[in-house]
């Protein structure tokens with residue numbers, strides 16, 4: 148067999164004359180290495196009570212043979228002789244997967260290759276190809292049952308639950324795991340995401356979703372989101388803003404929080420109807436029901452899915468809910484005819500909500516003040532984007548497109564603008580390979596003034612923030628956001 152980079156470059160099913168050769172020449176020498184399973188992550192001829200598996204393969208980073216969570220990230224491979232049809236063996240594979248509660252199974256006789264996923268008590272064929280085209284399809288196969296991909300989807304959960312688990316070098320004596328948990332409606336099945344990961348491309352829409360993200364705090368993400376939203380609205384676009392940050396700064400910035408009083412009706416509505424509920428339920432809390440119109444922030448007004456401080460506490464719960472990462476995309480899909488542009492404000496961290504934003508968005512803007520800390524943080528942004536793009540590939544979504552790094556909160560000092568700024572912008576491209584946006588948002592005190600507007604209701608002073616393009620359309624800052632809106636529209640057209 149010819150090798151490149153330690154991997155066989157080709158597989159010829161004609162070389163497999165019997166089951167033993169399918170196992171050795173196809174599975175051991177070709178398939179497992181191509182899927183990233185090194186020796187020690189898989190076992191052959193595994194006996195588990197009455198069950199005898201040809202191969203039991205583990206995706207978990209540190210696994211224990213007796214750890215149910217690790218089996219739940221596993222894969223069973225059953226090899227048959229090229230002289231046998233696969234049909235009669237499907238029921239048996241279903242029995243193995245449901246008894247062991249393993250998510251994936253492969254059935255192959257060398258000539259035909261099939262991947263099954265277990266949804267509850269049933270298995271479904273989610274991929275199939277001829278052995279002769281396996282090399283052409285290996286990239287696709289890797290996105291379904293490759294070790295990295297399975298680890299990414301499920302590994303986080305395993306490691307969280309079993310932080311001290313260590314790799315076990317000993318041969319397997321796997322006790323029968325706990326009986327499978329029957330999923331209830333309030334507890335979505337941990338693998339329910341598989342149904343959605345089958346390659347069914349969503350129809351093309353004209354609605355565009357843009358995440359505004361940098362893991363560095365205070366670089367102007369929220370200020371950019373709300374003022375860009377207003378400027379886009381002035382361009383005749385129907386704009387939805389999603390606040391995915393538990394600080395809820397966007398929610399405040401557009402004037403959706405009026406009274407500090409927790410008993411206030413509006414505050415109550417907000418604490419029970421915000422992005423947390425949107426993310427927690429597949430069926431309930433559609434965006435249309437949760438979004439509120441920020442009437443006085445800008446004209447025409449924009450809609451906002453608010454955030455609440457409680458979102459912080461929901462992270463662990465949502466993290467264990469496998470389908471939560473799909474919910475925002477799905478719910479946005481439901482409003483694709485209601486909005487032209489969705490802007491997502493994100494938290495200054497690499498947390499789950501940053502991930503959700505990058506999964507749901509088509510485009511990314513990275514605001515940065517271009518100072519050393521923000522620049523160093525760009526590496527983290529790139530790593531997260533790469534990670535999310537791998538995941539997107541798995542669910543048949545194209546990678547997120549970078550609109551650019553947006554120079555933000557930039558000093559207006561003439562010497563700085565003339566000599567330092569161009570170097571800093573160049574450094575972003577040279578060091579990180581990231582393109583800059585053409586627009587620049589300068590540091591302008593006026594922005595804070597718009598945000599601090601108040602009005603009097605029933606003798607009480609309540610926040611009444613205005614976008615800069617509404618508050619003072621002719622000012623330099625308003626012009627910068629209008630230019631940014633035009634650049635964005637040109638790039639996403």
Ligand SMILES: Nc1ncnc2c1ncn2[C@@H]1O[C@H](COP(=O)(O)OP(=O)(O)OP(=O)(O)O)[C@@H](O)[C@H]1O
Nearest residue numbers: 363364365366367368369370495556589590591594
């Ligand atoms: N262009 C600007 N000129 C002047 N001040 C700005 C500008 N942009 C943002 N600010 C101010 O900088 C501070 C941080 O801005 P903002 O909240 O938008 O940043 P952020 O990246 O969203 O922060 P966080 O990471 O905490 O969410 C705020 O006080 C805001 O008013």
Ligand SMILES: [Mg+2]
Nearest residue numbers: 368369392396
């Ligand atoms: Mg913010």
